[in-house]
Amino acid sequence: MARVEMKKPSQCTAGPVTSASIRGPLNMLQMIAASSYGPTGRLKHVHNGSGGYVITTSQSSALLSGLSISHPVLQLLVSSVRNHVSHFNDGGLFAVILCCNLIDRCLTLPLSPHKVIAMNKRLLDMCLSYLTSEDCACKLKVDFSCNSSFFDLTRSVLSSKPACMLTIKEVDYISILVVKAFLFKVPLESRSNMILGRTVMVPVEGLSVMESTLVPGVLIEMPGSSWNRILALSDLPPANIKLALFSISMSGDFSDTGDGSVDVVDSVDPEQVMLEQLLALGKQLVDGHVHVLVCAQSIASLSSLSSACYGSLGQISKMSHGNKQYLHLIPSDTSVCSFLLCNRNETSLKELVRVCQTAEHTLNHLLKDPWLLLGGGCTETHLAAYVRYKNANIHSSHLEGQNCSVAEYKLVSDCFSSCLESAARSLEHDGGDSLTDLQDGHVWSIPPNSTLDFNCIETGQKCGCQLLGKGDDMEWSMLGSGHKAFSPRSSTGVSPLLMNKEPLVVDSFTAKYNGLKVAVNTAGLILDLAYVIKDEN
Numbered sequence: 263m264a265r266v267e268m269k270k271p272s273q274c275t276a277g278p279v280t281s282a283s284i285r286g287p288l289n290m291l292q293m294i295a296a297s298s299y300g301p302t303g304r305l306k307h308v309h310n311g312s313g314g315y316v317i318t319t320s321q322s323s324a325l326l327s328g329l330s331i332s333h334p335v336l337q338l339l340v341s342s343v344r345n346h347v348s349h350f351n352d353g354g355l356f357a358v359i360l361c362c363n364l365i366d367r368c369l370t371l372p373l374s375p376h377k378v379i380a381m382n383k384r385l386l387d388m389c390l391s392y393l394t395s396e397d398c399a400c401k402l403k404v405d406f407s408c409n410s411s412f413f414d415l416t417r418s419v420l421s422s423k424p425a426c427m428l429t430i431k432e433v434d435y436i437s438i439l440v441v442k443a444f445l446f447k448v449p450l451e452s453r454s455n456m457i458l459g460r461t462v463m464v465p466v467e468g469l470s471v472m473e474s475t476l477v478p479g480v481l482i483e484m485p486g487s488s489w490n491r492i493l494a495l496s497d498l499p500p501a502n503i504k505l506a507l508f509s510i511s512m513s514g515d516f517s518d519t520g521d522g523s524v525d526v527v528d529s530v531d532p533e534q535v536m537l538e539q540l541l542a543l544g545k546q547l548v549d550g551h552v553h554v555l556v557c558a559q560s561i562a563s564l565s566s567l568s569s570a571c572y573g574s575l576g577q578i579s580k581m582s583h584g585n586k587q588y589l590h591l592i593p594s595d596t597s598v599c600s601f602l603l604c605n606r607n608e609t610s611l612k613e614l615v616r617v618c619q620t621a622e623h624t625l626n627h628l629l630k631d632p633w634l635l636l637g638g639g640c641t642e643t644h645l646a647a648y649v650r651y652k653n654a655n656i657h658s659s660h661l662e663g664q665n666c667s668v669a670e671y672k673l674v675s676d677c678f679s680s681c682l683e684s685a686a687r688s689l690e691h692d693g694g695d696s697l698t699d700l701q702d703g704h705v706w707s708i709p710p711n712s713t714l715d716f717n718c719i720e721t722g723q724k725c726g727c728q729l730l731g732k733g734d735d736m737e738w739s740m741l742g743s744g745h746k747a748f749s750p751r752s753s754t755g756v757s758p759l760l761m762n763k764e765p766l767v768v769d770s771f772t773a774k775y776n777g778l779k780v781a782v783n784t785a786g787l788i789l790d791l792a793y794v795i796k797d798e799n
């Protein structure tokens with residue numbers, strides 16, 4: 263007889279989003295993200311208390327997937343950013359920092375949440391339309407006739423993750439390989455339904471980073487013992503070798519049932535069913551004149567195959583790298599390559615693989631959206647200066663339908679700009695300060711305990727993104743001190759003499775543009791929450 267249990271009532275918490283209820287966990291998340299941000303970001307050791315997987319990282323994808331969060335509001339924030347990272351692979355830390363700052367500071371404003379949310383939305387739209395406008399001075403058009411934009415972006419991504427433990431020379435070397443792999447998979451001729459090729463990462467632990475290399479085709483690792491039992495390569499045709507490549511074990515066992523269980527009907531013998539399927543598949547492969555069958559990756563089902571699933575190889579050979587042996591499948595006509603990625607230990611190798619995948623994704627985005635944003639905090643500072651300038655002399659007639667006064671609008675606008683500047687300041691981890699110039703609105707770092715006399719101030723010779731060099735007649739302000747509003751110069755207004763020819767620090771336009779949207783929209787959603795309803799059954 264079934265036992266009937268009374269359902270527990272849902273737990274309703276009214277008004278969870280107040281400074282007092284959220285500040286602690288929000289600040290913790292903000293600190294984790296801000297302290298990991300940028301090239302000198304501090305590493306985090308993520309592990310499970312009961313043992314198992316351990317990672318050392320400062321990457322948002324690894325940090326956010328390693329965090330178990332119980333606070334419902336933070337769960338919402340983290341899942342929004344995880345969703346962003348799963349699409350764009352980059353800009354996750356920026357989105358977390360900006361979102362946390364916005365929630366924290368907006369809660370202290372003496373205005374109703376609805377007003378704040380509506381004004382933040384308007385300020386976001388102002389930033390997004392500036393970023394997509396022709397006047398925008400913090401973006402750069404990608405020049406496809408030379409590779410420098412690709413190198414700048416790749417180098418910026420690789421340099422921003424210190425857990426890879428790369429020297430400058432190694433960063434340059436891996437950047438070249440990442441860009442080569444990207445160019446390799448772009449088809450030579452443009453046609454409709456163009457499909458990019460693929461880069462398969464093959465991590466090799468224990469070798470120097472400088473031993474990393476690119477190999478056309480697919481590498482499949484083979485245990486040493488099977489090296490001598492490998493197929494007789496001499497029996498294969500000299501070209502057009504037909505291949506079927508499987509992602510599952512062909513031994514008939516279930517390799518991937520996850521946490522689920524399999525129910526078997528009494529009259530069914532699973533081994534017999536599997537054997538029949540394997541025999542049918544074998545017959546199909548023989549009838550289709552398939553020369554080579556490999557169980558590794560590509561076709562994920564034992565169900566009947568279309569002949570379009572078979573690959574065509576130009577050659578098969580054996581290859582060694584370090585102490586590992588590989589079966590080397592060399593295609594005759596596709597743009598697939600294997601990236602043998604080496605690093606000294608497991609932790610730094612895993613981080614390097616993640617970072618190279620991020621760089622690869624950001625390069626892919628350039629094909630759709632050929633723009634870069636200035637990195638090193640300059641885009642955030644420049645946007646903040648733009649927002650301050652646009653709103654400094656706003657008139658009540660510009661706010662029709664906004665249901666707010668000019669004073670209220672300026673309050674929210676200042677808060678929005680301060681949050682952007684605060685994100686730029688999060689790149690500083692060694693006690694230094696950040697200045698902004700009052701011509702272009704870029705960020706300049708100064709060492710700890712520097713003089714605050716702006717006439718003889720000792721900034722670095724270049725701004726955060728490395729685009730601008732220091733000039734004699736520049737005006738300065740401490741970043742975040744609420745400087746006077748000024749109109750940041752358009753890119754054509756900057757003297758070429760002030761512009762460096764050095765490698766630039768740049769960000770992916772697509773990732774940052776969407777990160778900005780995710781941060782402001784998620785902050786608005788959280789500020790708008792009135793109840794949390796928790797089902798305890």
Ligand SMILES: [Zn+2]
Nearest residue numbers: 640704725727
């Ligand atoms: Zn700059």
